Amino acid sequence: MTAYPVVHHPDYVAPLPAGHRFPMSKYEAVVAALSADDTAGLFVWHDAPALDRDTVARAHEAAYVDQVFRLAVPADMERRIGFPVTQRVLTRARHASGGTLAAARLALALGVASNTAGGSHHAHPGFGAGFCVFNDVGIAARTLLDDGAVARVLVVDLDVHQGDGTAAMFAAEPRVFTFSMHCEANFPVRKAVSDLDIGLPPGTGDQAYLDRLAEALPTLLSRHRPDLVFYNAGVDVHAADRLGRLALSDAGIAARDRLVAETVLAAEVPLCTVMGGGYSDDVGAVAARHAATIRAIADCWRTRQAGE
Ligand SMILES: [Zn+2]
Numbered sequence: 001m002t003a004y005p006v007v008h009h010p011d012y013v014a015p016l017p018a019g020h021r022f023p024m025s026k027y028e029a030v031v032a033a034l035s036a037d038d039t040a041g042l043f044v045w046h047d048a049p050a051l052d053r054d055t056v057a058r059a060h061e062a063a064y065v066d067q068v069f070r071l072a073v074p075a076d077m078e079r080r081i082g083f084p085v086t087q088r089v090l091t092r093a094r095h096a097s098g099g100t101l102a103a104a105r106l107a108l109a110l111g112v113a114s115n116t117a118g119g120s121h122h123a124h125p126g127f128g129a130g131f132c133v134f135n136d137v138g139i140a141a142r143t144l145l146d147d148g149a150v151a152r153v154l155v156v157d158l159d160v161h162q163g164d165g166t167a168a169m170f171a172a173e174p175r176v177f178t179f180s181m182h183c184e185a186n187f188p189v190r191k192a193v194s195d196l197d198i199g200l201p202p203g204t205g206d207q208a209y210l211d212r213l214a215e216a217l218p219t220l221l222s223r224h225r226p227d228l229v230f231y232n233a234g235v236d237v238h239a240a241d242r243l244g245r246l247a248l249s250d251a252g253i254a255a256r257d258r259l260v261a262e263t264v265l266a267a268e269v270p271l272c273t274v275m276g277g278g279y280s281d282d283v284g285a286v287a288a289r290h291a292a293t294i295r296a297i298a299d300c301w302r303t304r305q306a307g308e
Contacts, residue, residue: 004113005043005112007045007115011092013092025283030116033287048099056068071087073085077127077128100136107270114274118136120132120135121163130187144228152177152227156230158213158276160246160277162194202246203246217263218263221269233260236278244279250289
């Protein structure tokens with residue numbers, strides 16, 4: 001049995017002002033949840049490198065990258081991000097985006113990999129927003145295209161919020177297909193235009209959600225023929241999520257993750273998953289949802305391997 005590759009770094013957790021609503025501690029809680037009972041060695045852990053300025057600037061405007069690296073982000077831009085850009089927040093953003101690039105490279109080599117952070121899909125080329133500083137999927141996709149490691153990329157963004165930053169980043173890039181399925185009533189109020197947007201009404205439950213996904217995904221793979229899929233597996237689609245307004249159950253999210261993994265792996269396309277959003281005052285509950293997602297994808301991958 002091959003261990004499933006997961007990328008992590010202790011600096012995924014950065015201190016925020018007291019009482020801040022972003023659930024920063026979930027990033028270590030997910031690792032604890034995955035490794036606690038892993039006596040069988042189901043997961044193999046890789047360290048996320050910190051990206052340098054030039055790599056970040058492949059996808060972001062140089063002026064913005066410079067502001068972040070100099071810790072000189074203007075106050076109005078920090079408000080849009082949702083927290084102050086300190087040295088620790090910068091370090092976190094460099095490792096989180098390095099983790100997605102590392103996971104993507106592992107996926108290209110092994111077939112799958114997950115980052116225990118990332119999915120910062122509200123970060124636009126020239127500014128951050130909605131708790132997102134650097135767009136990790138955007139940077140990784142751009143880097144792998146530039147390096148010739150891939151020719152076409154598909155982004156499957158199933159976080160409850162629209163992947164507006166990623167859509168904006170690749171609006172004029174035909175090699176990257178951006179697909180976002182989200183709740184129409186959630187942030188951002190003004191949506192960007194992805195290559196395919198499915199905006200669902202609040203309260204959409206498991207069956208309607210899964211039907212729409214099952215209808216869309218196979219066609220995207222066969223039409224776009226990607227060399228790599230990035231899957232933003234945000235769990236803020238859960239009924240108990242503090243921000244998300246869809247109404248998926250635990251079983252619904254598990255079915256969603258299996259549907260994505262089985263469809264992508266059956267098409268023999270490498271799959272890189274990033275964590276995305278998940279919000280609750282109960283950090284243990286939200287970390288358990290993220291851990292369940294990684295487990296579901298790892299299970300699909302192992303089942304396929306066993307069958308080969
Ligand atoms: Zn979200």
